[in-house]
Amino acid sequence: MADINPSNKIPARPQKGLYLRKQDLRRGIELMFFAYRDFTGEADDVLAELGLGRAHHRVIYFVGRQPNMTVSDLLTILKITKQSLSRVLSHLVAEGYIRQEQGARDKRQRLLSLTYRGEDLEERLTDLQCKRFAAAFSACGGEAVAGFQDVLANLINEDERAALQARYPDLFE
């Protein structure tokens, strides 16, 4: 019997690449949700024991990465309002995780850095997340890691990607 229906062989739409089917794009959405949920989960548990939350973690992480940064710097990275940041930051200063010094050039600025206590916590949290990445990277291999980095970089807003590249030259290799 002849194959009357050509749809068995010829795709209905022009084939732009198998990874661009709706199903594959939805898989991207779902993997991002599940991976992010678990990626942050362990650190959240540690933070909860200390009476801190994910917002505190972000501040500690980025201040640790770039000591003596200003509040404004943090705001452009976190993309939250300075009022939101202020609450979290005040808490971290009060609890002795973060130290702030008045800026020499501009006295309005408060330069942020981690105390020893802050460094300890940062290391503990970062180690947790790094271990997860090390396991995943090991399981997948270098090619996959490169692809992972490439896709994530391209999910970032274009203008934002340029700004990040200027701030963190090694973020995109």
Place this chain on the structure above:
Amino acid sequence: MADINPSNKIPARPQKGLYLRKQDLRRGIELMFFAYRDFTGEADDVLAELGLGRAHHRVIYFVGRQPNMTVSDLLTILKITKQSLSRVLSHLVAEGYIRQEQGARDKRQRLLSLTYRGEDLEERLTDLQCKRFAAAFSACGGEAVAGFQDVLANLINEDERAALQARYPDLFE
């Protein structure tokens, strides 16, 4: 002048693979943060106009993906408390995005599905995120997409990954 310090040529630690250096793992952390932030940003804006939040989006997305699912099903996916879910869900039902029917086999259950209004919103939001993925995937190519999927899958908790595989067989190819 002879090269006295060998650290210029010989790595301090055994070389487990270039993508497992601390720097690369931290890049993973940072890319996840920035990519997730922007990946959710556009949809958040649409939701905000409708007086909804990201929590509502998650419910709409997963109910759309699997109509007639129960509240319990949703809970195991979202990993939040049923009290949290209840508030969001009640709101969505009140606003006419979601319909709930009593379960036939078990009258305690309420089977969830999208109304036409809910379907419209789901499509609008999913399209936004799919477009972002389509652009990123196109820019990076199929190899990168495969690596992206592989790494994300391996970032998910192992037990959870098994459970997801059972629920969504096509999530991991």
Place this chain on the structure above:
DNA sequence: TATTATTGGTCAACATGGCTGACATAAATC
């Protein structure tokens, strides 16, 4: 069958961390 345990869901109250608005102070500009 009657009782008990489990499962599915709701209501109330609290905490975190977003948000806006009003404001103080330092610096830059006119």
Place this chain on the structure above:
DNA sequence: GATTTATGTCAGCCATGTTGACCAATAATA
């Protein structure tokens, strides 16, 4: 010097997590 701009704070609102107490339907068991 007066105004404008930038940095940061305080107060209060809202969304969305949390726990605890509870009700109803079903399943398990004495």
